[in-house]
Amino acid sequence: xxxxxxxxxxxxxxxxxxxxxxxxxxxxxxxxxxxxxxxxxxxxxxxxxxxxxxxxxxxxxxxxxxxxxxxxxxxxxxxxxxxxxxxxxxxxxxxxxxxxxxxxxxxxxxxxxxxxxxxxxxxxxxxxxxxxxxxxxxxxxxxxxxxxxxxxxxxxxxxxxxxxxxxxxxxxxxxxxxxxxxxxxxxxxxxxxxxxxxxxxxxxxxxxxxxxxxxxxxxxxxxxxxxxxxxxxxxxxxxxxxxxxxxxxxxxxxxxxxxxxxxxxxxxxxxxxxxxxxxxxxxxxxxxxxxxxxxxxxxxxxxxxxxxxxxxxxxxxxxxxxxxxxxxxxxxxxxxxxxxxxxxxxxxxxxxxxxxxxxxxxxxxxxxxxxxxxxxxxxxxxxxxxxxxxxxxxxxxxxxxxxxxxxxxxxxxxxxxxxxxxxxxxxxxxxxxxxxxxxxxxxxxxxxxxxxxxxxxxxxxxxxxxxxxxxxxxxxxxxxxxxxxxxxxxxxxxxxxxxxxxxxxxxxxxxxxxxxxxxxxxxxxxxxxxxxxxxxxxxxxxxxxxxxxxxxxxxxxxxxxxxxxx
Amino acid sequence: xxxxxxxxxxxxxxxxxxxxxxxxxxxxxxxxxxxxxxxxxxxxxxxxxxxxxxxxxxxxxxxxxxxxxxxxxxxxxxxxxxxxxxxxxxxxxxxxxxxxxxxxxxxxxxxxxxxxxxxxxxxxxxxxxxxxxxxxxxxxxxxxxxxxxxxxxxxxxxxxxxxxxxxxxxxxxxxxxxxxxxxxxxxxxxxxxxxxxxxxxxxxxxxxxxxxxxxxxxxxxxxxxxxxxxxxxxxxxxxxxxxxxxxxxxxxxxxxxxxxxxxxxxxxxxxxxxxxxxxxxxxxxxxxxxxxxxxxxxxxxxxxxxxxxxxxxxxx
Numbered sequence: 001x002x003x004x005x006x007x008x009x010x011x012x013x014x015x016x017x018x019x020x021x022x023x024x025x026x027x028x029x030x031x032x033x034x035x036x037x038x039x040x041x042x043x044x045x046x047x048x049x050x051x052x053x054x055x056x057x058x059x060x061x062x063x064x065x066x067x068x069x070x071x072x073x074x075x076x077x078x079x080x081x082x083x084x085x086x087x088x089x090x091x092x093x094x095x096x097x098x099x100x101x102x103x104x105x106x107x108x109x110x111x112x113x114x115x116x117x118x119x120x121x122x123x124x125x126x127x128x129x130x131x132x133x134x135x136x137x138x139x140x141x142x143x144x145x146x147x148x149x150x151x152x153x154x155x156x157x158x159x160x161x162x163x164x165x166x167x168x169x170x171x172x173x174x175x176x177x178x179x180x181x182x183x184x185x186x187x188x189x190x191x192x193x194x195x196x197x198x199x200x201x202x203x204x205x206x207x208x209x210x211x212x213x214x215x216x217x218x219x220x221x222x223x224x225x226x227x228x229x230x231x232x233x234x235x236x237x238x239x240x241x242x243x244x245x246x247x248x249x250x251x252x253x254x255x256x257x258x259x260x261x262x263x264x265x266x267x268x269x270x271x272x273x274x275x276x277x278x279x280x281x282x283x284x285x286x287x288x289x290x291x292x293x294x295x296x297x298x299x300x301x302x303x304x305x306x307x308x309x310x311x312x313x314x315x316x317x318x319x320x321x322x323x324x325x326x327x328x329x330x331x332x333x334x335x336x337x338x339x340x341x342x343x344x345x346x347x348x349x350x351x352x353x354x355x356x357x358x359x360x361x362x363x364x365x366x367x368x369x370x371x372x373x374x375x376x377x378x379x380x381x382x383x384x385x386x387x388x389x390x391x392x393x394x395x396x397x398x399x400x401x402x403x404x405x406x407x408x409x410x411x412x413x414x415x416x417x418x419x420x421x422x423x424x425x426x427x428x429x430x431x432x433x434x435x436x437x438x439x440x441x442x443x444x445x446x447x448x449x450x451x452x453x454x455x456x457x458x459x460x461x462x463x464x465x466x467x468x469x470x471x472x473x474x475x476x477x478x479x480x481x482x483x484x485x486x487x488x489x490x491x492x493x494x495x496x497x498x499x500x501x502x503x504x505x506x507x508x509x510x511x512x513x514x515x516x517x518x519x520x521x522x523x524x525x526x527x528x529x530x531x532x533x534x535x536x537x538x539x540x541x542x543x544x545x546x547x548x549x550x551x552x553x554x555x556x557x558x559x560x561x562x563x564x565x566x
Numbered sequence: 567x568x569x570x571x572x573x574x575x576x577x578x579x580x581x582x583x584x585x586x587x588x589x590x591x592x593x594x595x596x597x598x599x600x601x602x603x604x605x606x607x608x609x610x611x612x613x614x615x616x617x618x619x620x621x622x623x624x625x626x627x628x629x630x631x632x633x634x635x636x637x638x639x640x641x642x643x644x645x646x647x648x649x650x651x652x653x654x655x656x657x658x659x660x661x662x663x664x665x666x667x668x669x670x671x672x673x674x675x676x677x678x679x680x681x682x683x684x685x686x687x688x689x690x691x692x693x694x695x696x697x698x699x700x701x702x703x704x705x706x707x708x709x710x711x712x713x714x715x716x717x718x719x720x721x722x723x724x725x726x727x728x729x730x731x732x733x734x735x736x737x738x739x740x741x742x743x744x745x746x747x748x749x750x751x752x753x754x755x756x757x758x759x760x761x762x763x764x765x766x767x768x769x770x771x772x773x774x775x776x777x778x779x780x781x782x783x784x785x786x787x788x789x790x791x792x793x794x795x796x797x798x799x800x801x802x803x804x805x806x807x808x809x810x811x812x813x814x815x816x817x818x819x820x821x822x823x824x825x826x827x828x829x830x831x832x833x834x835x836x837x838x839x840x841x842x843x844x845x846x847x848x849x850x851x852x853x854x855x856x857x858x859x860x861x862x863x864x865x866x867x868x869x870x871x872x873x874x875x876x877x878x879x880x881x882x
Contacts, residue, residue, distance in 0.1 A: 123844075127846055128841070131624075517845075531824050
């Protein structure tokens with residue numbers, strides 16, 4: 001009897017302890033889930049919303065979608081690193097002010113949930129979210145940012161909403177100054193799956209003025225590839241190198257060649273349209289020639305060996321690092337605001353302090369680029385897309401468009417939030433004075449503003465840096481602000497002007513069922529082959545032959561799909 | 567008639583009652599076992615229902631039964647077979663090398679007479695085991711870099727042994743060598759634990775007998791220590807052989823696309839197809855994962871049998 005009693009007691013204890021464990025697991029799971037949501041949505045304002053409440057709200061949304069008076073209460077968006085008001089940089093204030101402004105416009109409250117995955121893994125993260133989730137799940141985005149390449153891949157899958165009508169009827173239409181940006185993104189049958197609030201922007205080649213001075217070269221004298229190459233050679237000595245980039249080519253991100261345009265020149269190592277016909281640029285002679293140039297540059301040591309595996313972050317950090325003895329003279333990177341960012345980073349690292357805002361020279365496209373493309377490539381614009389819940393009713397999707405995209409270009413409060421960030425956190429119109437780098441006499445900068453004067457404030461996470469912009473670049477936006485808030489940084493203006501005068505539109509990204517299926521493998525193989533050629537392990541001709549032996553049939557099928565669809 | 571009788575080796579007759587009666591009689595123990603049983607079902611077996619997706623196309627908004635399509639695709643994919651062969655080659659070679667290095671190091675440590683030096687050496691060689699693979703790979707990548715920060719290349723150059731840097735991490739001929747060296751560095755120390763324990767248990771009388779016979783130190787190692795270790799070496803090899811397909815982290819942090827040919831293993835292949843594909847099809851990668859699990863199960867059964875033969879009991 002004692003044994004039985006003992007065993008019952010033991011089993012009861014175990015059951016209770018396991019229930020307790022289970023309970024605590026559940027709690028920790030829900031806590032983790034909330035934490036994840038919180039972290040992912042970057043201190044969303046409504047983080048305290050209880051799960052049951054969220055479920056109820058989601059259910060309300062679902063049932064609401066069947067009626068025409070659909071009321072959006074929660075908006076889940078996924079963004080990449082281009083939203084600079086991130087969780088460490090005043091995102092909570094941005095979200096709060098966005099909610100207030102949008103609620104005021106719509107007449108009901110909308111809670112904004114931001115999921116901001118790590119920038120370099122954004123594409124893969126989005127693929128996971130969209131494959132494993134569905135509308136109504138907390139992490140599943142109602143709207144998200146996509147690159148042009150991603151848009152082409154997803155727009156045929158049925159998960160994106162055709163926003164052509166919503167776009168055509170949008171209030172901001174009357175203020176759009178660059179209508180072709182979005183018109184050109186429509187499919188042959190007039191469907192629009194992505195909305196670009198700005199044009200694409202592109203990369204220009206920056207050269208350090210001090211390096212030019214030391215080598216006795218003027219930027220104006222760099223007109224051809226030979227001039228450019230000789231400049232790199234002159235820079236390459238005593239541990240210093242001519243140029244660095246994030247990879248010799250970036251084969252998974254259009255326009256693929258924009259980080260080393262001088263070496264690639266007229267080559268376009270991807271499937272693109274030429275004379276009205278889709279072709280594979282990787283098999284063209286221009287690519288063979290470009291590979292030979294890259295291999296030569298690598299062998300001569302003018303291309304930094306870190307280029308092969310560098311991410312954009314590691315490449316630029318090495319370029320503007322405090323240790324210039326192992327740095328590089330040339331770096332091709334994004335135009336406009338990035339000219340300011342690169343200059344500021346050089347300044348922060350005490351590089352060429354005496355040159356101030358004249359540290360960097362923007363190199364005009366060399367003749368070989370002008371003769372082929374006509375200038376630096378302006379990439380296809382990144383877009384916002386809205387996910388379609390597939391219920392055949394547009395109410396939910398239209399409500400998302402109204403809350404997010406319609407307000408994004410309102411010319412006023414909400415557009416200012418997306419452009420400059422939160423009021424009195426990232427920018428202000430109140431009278432104030434502040435000093436950057438107060439402890440460093442060489443870098444000290446004093447700012448003083450009168451009441452009513454629009455100005456950017458210190459960055460929330462770095463009191464020694466001036467805030468620049470949030471998601472929308474005021475210079476690239478397709479419908480300008482109407483409230484007169486303008487950040488007049490001459491250096492950024494100079495950068496944008498230079499790029500605008502020296503750019504052409506990049507070829508459109510291709511999209512077909514087979515291409516989407518094999519695109520990642522293609523990019524991997526191209527990267528491998530290019531790396532092997534550059535390192536001298538293969539000749540360009542052998543690499544292309546190897547590529548053809550493996551991919552010829554698949555490429556033919558892709559081209560067939562693309563050309564027959566035209 | 568309903569009862570069955572069982573006779574023990576001593577001739578004692580056990581009356582075996584019907585199952586229901588036995589369960590009822592032991593209901594307390596069964597009740598105690600129930601939570602564990604439910605826990606195991608939920609935590610370990612319920613997720614295994616996901617295996618069914620290897621027979622489905624599982625992609626954006628589409629879960630569709632496709633039969634053995636993914637298996638056909640997998641078996642006709644040269645990259646898959648390359649990964650499969652690489653997994654076996656890398657794993658088995660690594661196992662052999664690290665085991666035998668651990669044996670040699672253990673014997674040397676065992677021969678050390680200075681206790682303090684012995685302890686210090688043991689501690690020093692254990693330490694790398696506790697470094698994460700990410701840190702280990704970063705350190706060795708820097709160490710072997712072709713840039714001016716690469717210690718090995720710079721040293722070889724300064725000694726005049728080479729004029730051009732050797733690209734250890736990107737050369738298909740060198741990568742595996744580097745991989746094995748890093749594994750030896752990281753895991754040998756930890757691998758000595760079991761061998762040192764065995765060495766400590768060798769009967770000292772065997773050495774005394776060898777001394778009387780006039781054996782030299784090397785002869786004692788060869789004729790006493792090594793035979794005493796043989797059984798343990800075989801057991802270690804067998805136990806680890808069952809896990810040869812579980813190779814991911816160490817390769818993932820060290821490989822790159824230029825050495826895929828010699829470094830891509832099944833787990834990294836699955837990772838790429840799942841997480842680095844524009845629009846992934848989980849059905850396919852589940853199929854590859856299932857195949858890997860089946861081969862793993864087969865190896866466990868084989869090793870279990872080998873273990874039973876060699877040491878009289880299995881590993882499962």
